[in-house]
Amino acid sequence: MELQSNGTSDDDSSVPGGQTSVPAKEELVRLSGEVSALRAQVLKGAEDLLATYGVTEPSREILNLSHYVSLRRHDIRPLQRRLMRHGLSSMGRLESRVLPTLDAVLAALSTMTGQGANLTVAPETAFFSGERQLEEASAVLFGPKPDNRRGRIMVTFPSEAAEQPDFVRDLVRKGMNIARINCAHDNPDTWRKMAALVRKAAKKEGREVRILMDIAGPKIRTETVLPAKKVPKLDAGDRFRLVVDGKPMAHPDIAVTASVSLPQMVERLLPGDRVLYDDSKLEGVVEEVSGGEAVIRVKRAKSGGTKIRPGKGVNLPDTALGVSPLTSKDQQDLETVIACADMVGYSFVSRPQDIDLLEEALARIGAAGHPLGLVAKIERPEAVENLPALIARASGRRPLAVMIARGDLASEIGFERLAEMQEEILWICEAASTPVIWATQVLESLVKFGSPSRGDMTDAAMAARAECVMLNKGPAVGEAVELLDRLVSRMEGHMAKKTPTLRALHSW
CATH class of the missing domain: 3.20.20.60 (Phosphoenolpyruvate-binding domains)
Known part of the structure; x- marks a missing residue:
């Protein structure tokens, strides 16, 4: 296969008769070398990953997974654009077929440059076996x-x-x-x-x-909530308490108190930890933890305020729960x-x-x-x-x-x-x-x-x-x-x- 210049390349060095220009061929040779080097790096990275996973005899799926994770540790965006310009796969959809895609690109480059033995691509059934x-x-x-x-x-x-x-x-x-x-x-x-x-x-x-x-x-959920009736809506700046165990008691300076389904979580909280309630309808930050309770100040609540109710989820993205x-x-x-x-x-x-x-x-x-x-x-x-x-x-x-x-x-x-x-x-x-x-x-x-x-x-x-x-x-x-x-x-x-x-x- 021979490349024809479209007359718009940077070097504008197309040659008569539709033959491949020297700079274009040199670019393809460079691309072939880069893809070959990438393939070698993918294989080496995959070996290290499989050792990390503790896998000695990987299935086809796990082997391809290791190839993919290894590949994605490289930024190949410039390479993708250069391949696309020559009508080659950008490798942007190789999730289920990492090595077959790299090999197909190398085979096409081999044909286009006329250098080395022609490489073969996998049969269609093998190429799409991951799907x-x-x-x-x-x-x-x-x-x-x-x-x-x-x-x-x-x-x-x-x-x-x-x-x-x-x-x-x-x-x-x-x-x-x-x-x-x-x-x-x-x-x-x-x-x-x-x-x-x-x-x-x-x-x-x-x-x-x-x-x-x-x-x-x-799963951490709120349990008993006080006050049980006419629960006030909390907004930014308000405070509420979470307690370890027992029935929560009202507190004159804090609007709402709740017990939780995983009591030990309260004692693992640290000042500055975020507390998210009911799929992030409310976000607060722990101010203090002592005596089996944590005081949280609301940073953000939904428009009009948020009520703390029993049975709602609590997420602690900054807290090591150790459970x-x-x-x-x-x-x-x-x-x-x-x-x-x-x-x-x-x-x-x-x-x-x-x-x-x-x-x-x-x-x-x-x-x-x-x-x-x-x-x-x-x-x-x-x-x-x-x-x-x-x-x-x-x-x-x-x-x-x-x-x-x-x-x-x-x-x-x-x-x-x-x-x-x-x-x-x-x-x-x-x-x-x-x-x-x-x-x-x-x-x-x-x-x-x-x-x-x-x-x-x-x-x-x-x-x-x-x-x-x-x-x-x-x-x-x-x-x-x-x-x-x-x-x-x-x-x-x-x-x-x-x-x-x-x-x-x-x-x-």
């Missing part, structure tokens, strides 16, 4: 792919679903693929009733519907999970050792070989940082998916970084052929109030890049399932993961 493995992993965890879309729809069940067979069957009929039961609420009897209704409805509709049961983990992600309650709940569910949602998993903790707990109840799927919920900064190592540790043990738990994650890392982090999580998981669940507040205005916002629709459209989208509970969740079914189906005609797919447009 196929991701689809297979999704089917194992989430069930068969629906006819009209690759993405599955998950719905969080409200407590009353245990007594509403018509509600459950309606969700199945409208397109729900996975039912989520939150073990932070209700009890094993209620969970069993929900699961039984899902199985029965799926059978009647002739569809396969999977069940995810989310174990609670050490296991697997509580004694979780270990008891696992027996019901094994009996009822297809997947377990593992809350607050942060380190590779946390995967071992879960496996040990399952072994204690005789379920080490049970084909239970694992959904690692990414909720804390440590989990983001350790995500490749978490995936590597779980590999080969049981089917794995990752949930981007955007509510807690946004509170922990800050809202302005959430969009960036959810993208990076999608990329890392695609590199490892690991399915992703896009969770928290999808179509929230529709689910709760019956009418979606423009922001809801854009967010839901972006969610189509994940293998599963989760809806929260709410009075209009059935309508949200129907809308999401149509929206995801349409968006998949335009985008496959990061890759735009250019179907014919009929809008103009």
Whole structure:
């Protein structure tokens, strides 16, 4: 193949007859050398990463993951632009095929320069094998792919679903693929009733519907709140107290006092630590900690003020809690999970050792070989940082998916970084052929109030890049399932993961 000059190069040194100009050929030779050097650096970095992960015989997925993480430690943006100018891959969509993409670029450069032996590219089936493995992993965890879309729809069940067979069957009929039961609420009897209704409805509709049961983990929630009635709204500058144990007592100088579900957290707080309440509807800073209580001054609250109420989540992004992600309650709940569910949602998993903790707990109840799927919920900064190592540790043990738990994650890392982090999580998981669940507040205005916002629709459209989208509970969740079914189906005609797919447009 020979390059023809378009007459606009910087050196303007095109030659007659459409032959490759010398400077252009030299540029291609330089590019070939740079891509070869990058490939060597990727391989060396991947070796070091695999040693860090403790993996000696990596699967294809984990090997490609190590190649991807190694590659992303380099800034290749200038190289990308230079490759694009010559009609070559910019390597901007190589998540599931790192080495095959680098090799394809090198093969093209070899042909274009006429230097060295012609390199071969991988056969099509091998080149796209990562995509196929991701689809297979999704089917194992989430069930068969629906006819009209690759993405599955998950719905969080409200407590009353245990007594509403018509509600459950309606969700199945409208397109729900996975039912989520939150073990932070209700009890094993209620969970069993929900699961039984899902199985029965799926059978009647002739569809396969999977069940995810989310174990609670050490989630921090407010408990008793004083004053119990006429709770004042807190605004910037106000103070409130969190107490270790016992019934909180009123305080003449502080508006609100609350006990919490994880009492030891109070004593681990330090002055200056941030305290976020109810998905960051209120943000405060610890002023003092003494005598089993912490005093927090509000920095920011929603417009009109925020009320502290029982049962709401508390996040502590600056505080080292030092607690296991697997509580004694979780270990008891696992027996019901094994009996009822297809997947377990593992809350607050942060380190590779946390995967071992879960496996040990399952072994204690005789379920080490049970084909239970694992959904690692990414909720804390440590989990983001350790995500490749978490995936590597779980590999080969049981089917794995990752949930981007955007509510807690946004509170922990800050809202302005959430969009960036959810993208990076999608990329890392695609590199490892690991399915992703896009969770928290999808179509929230529709689910709760019956009418979606423009922001809801854009967010839901972006969610189509994940293998599963989760809806929260709410009075209009059935309508949200129907809308999401149509929206995801349409968006998949335009985008496959990061890759735009250019179907014919009929809008103009």
